[in-house]
Amino acid sequence: MLRKILFAIGLSFVVLTLHAQTFNILDYGAKNDTNILSTNAFNKAIDACNKMGGGRVIVPAGIYKSGTIYLKSNVDLHFEQGATLYASVDSKDFPGPVKTFYNSYQDLYGWFSLIFAEGASNISITGFGIIDGNGNRQHRDAKTFPKGVRDGRPRNLLFISCKNVTVEGVSLTHAGFWNQHYYDCEDVMVNNIKVFNHGSKNNDGLDIDGCRRFVLSNSIIDSDDDGVVIKSSGTGASEDITVTNCIVSSFANAIKCGTESTGGFQNINISNCVIKPSRSTSKPAFKTPRHGITGISLEMVDGGIMNGVSINNMLIQGTDCALYVRLGTRNRKHAPDAPDPANGQMRNVQLSNILAYNTGNYSSSITGVPDARIENIYLSNIRIFNQGDLKPGEYIPDMEKVKESENGYPQPTVWGNLPCYGLFVRHVKDIDIINCTLKSEQPDPRPAVIAVDVDNLVVDRLQTDKTNSRKVLIMKEVKKSKVN
Structure with missing residues (x-):
């Protein structure tokens, strides 16, 4: 069964890659300059790709500064060799969703991220580049947080309620908070990535949260906080999870x-x-x-x-x-209005x-x-x-x-x-x-x-x-x- 799942997921992205159009972020105004925000260029390229039925958004060699990038269905965000996505440190560049479809204890920490997707299908991040969260500079003033949120630092990746997800080949470093958070997702393959997450406190390497059919393989993870x-x-279980052939340090x-x-x-x-x-x-x-x-x-x-x-x-x-x-039996509630959990x-x-x-x-x-x-x-x-x-x-x-x-x-x-x-x-x-x-x-x-x-x-x-x-x-x- 697992082999069939992996084959189906892999096949969907092979078809997507071989036959889809490409959209270069430079054509939408991205600048190889850490003093200039390229957030709009990333999101315009992704929107165009999504509206055309899907394809590959190319991030060529260079360093691109950005706030939140919204990944959408049927889009492969592909980092070419020498490409670096560099997070802004201005909290205004990370608005976060007002409310997610799926509620949990993590609501208290906000939903801020450098790359975000919710309810998307057939999405991927591939290639050879670096996603750098600039974590040692992601400081936040608690007075600026939305009501009920304890923290405003961004994750590098945050995918909520997504299906058919692939993350492969890239390096992810120095997040402001957790490096990657996969939350209520299905059919996820994370393969051959490198994580070095020593930029801030709460620097987990990778968090699999209430997901179903998730494979993490052939990866190297080194983190200040918990590794994997x-x-x-x-309320949803994490089920059918495989972690294999990894080197983990924490x-x-x-x-x-x-x-x-x-x-x-x-x-x-x-x-x-x-x-x-x-x-x-x-x-x-x-x-x-x-x-x-x-x-x-x-x-x-x-x-x-x-x-x-x-x-x-x-x-x-x-x-x-x-x-x-x-x-x-700590029995902490997952939401303020939730009943007390049983043992x-x-x-x-x-x-x-x-x-x-x-x-x-x-x-x-x-x-x-x-x-x-x-x-x-x-x-x-x-x-x-x-x-x-x-x-x-x-x-x-x-x-x-x-x-x-x-x-x-x-x-x-x-x-x-x-x-x-x-x-x-x-x-x-x-x-x-x-x-x-x-x-x-x-x-x-x-x-x-x-x-x-x-x-x-x-x-x-x-x-x-x-x-x-x-x-x-x-x-x-x-x-x-x-x-x-």
């Missing part, structure tokens, strides 16, 4: 589902990715560690259901925490063939809360090597002192160094830990695994440090277990 984020900040969380989870997640497949420290020399905007907080995070804290997640064949280097899986659910999650090395001492964790348990989670062929070398007083001394933090922001920094060095499991039903290795590169006095309030725990072929003085596995309130 799958969200559901409105000062925060490299690959993450959440925190917004209202609509839920269904059929999430993440594979064949490398997670490593950022190459940026800039100072992290939020005082996060340069090597990143987590490699992989799955977070359900605002209601919704996560069902069917497969994460396979991953390499993680140097983050404070390799794996963070959290079901909480979320998380089930049917598989993590396999993961190597994490030189990670920090936070310990990986899989935790629900007393009123919301994680169900059916399977870990296999996972190798985690943390730094170790902790002394008493540098970690939480025992499991009873690990606070629940049901309503808090989901992140391992809430706890710090847990009382085990490998894996902390709490409030879980049905978990298998098969053929896994948990070791410290330097001696660590903590046990490898702690399990608290678990129904049906299976541990088979667990390899741990033999030099630690404490037990390998400590269990409390575990109703059924099988340890080999």
Whole structure:
């Protein structure tokens, strides 16, 4: 089925490219000059292309300054080699929509962007150029924001409720806010892009929000904030999402589902990715560690259901925490007039063939809360090597002192160094830990695994440090277990 979807999407753009007319922005008044706005030229070329039934809008080599560009149906915005789209820093050049068709928690941050589309079909951004959001200069005065909006900084790309979307080949840098936000979109292919997003705070690399049938592949993403984020900040689920063959770096969380989870997640497949420290020399905007907080995070804290997640064949280097899986009950509403969400659910999650090395001492964790348990989670062929070398007083001394933090922001920094060095499991039903290795590169006095309030725990072929003085596995309130 996925192959048919990809073929249909690809075929639509092959036909569009081979037979469509071209529209050069220079013919509509664009200027290769960062002192002159070319916003009108971009939008006139796109309008003309759209009115003629579609085609390709050419951005030739040069640097073009612009405010919001409105991409329309059946238009391919194509950047030739040497072309750079450079964002204006004047807030008046980014009017944003007054109201979107689809409402969510993100309404609070406004809908400002350098390239915007809503309700469009068969749109693409292709080529070899650069989209530069000029993020380190995108400062906004809160007094100028529309009523109810907390922030006015623009994203580089914002596509809302669009269908048949392709983004391929371009580089996207230094957004004022998130780099790319795909929101309530269908049939999206993002392939072979480069993202370097270190221009401002909240600089996520790419956000997939309430989308259906989305493929991110063969890309390099380096961001100040979270790298690749799958969200559901409105009522629609993110479902049938594939992330594969990517290199992701982040000062925060490299690959993450959440925190917004209202609509839920269904059929999430993440594979064949490398997670490593950022190459940026800039100072992290939020005082996060340069090597990143987590490699992989799955977070359900605002209601919704996560069902069917497969994460396979991953390499993680140097983050404070390799794996963070959290079901909480923050239960934040997605809109002011929305009902309070019910507790979320998380089930049917598989993590396999993961190597994490030189990670920090936070310990990986899989935790629900007393009123919301994680169900059916399977870990296999996972190798985690943390730094170790902790002394008493540098970690939480025992499991009873690990606070629940049901309503808090989901992140391992809430706890710090847990009382085990490998894996902390709490409030879980049905978990298998098969053929896994948990070791410290330097001696660590903590046990490898702690399990608290678990129904049906299976541990088979667990390899741990033999030099630690404490037990390998400590269990409390575990109703059924099988340890080999």
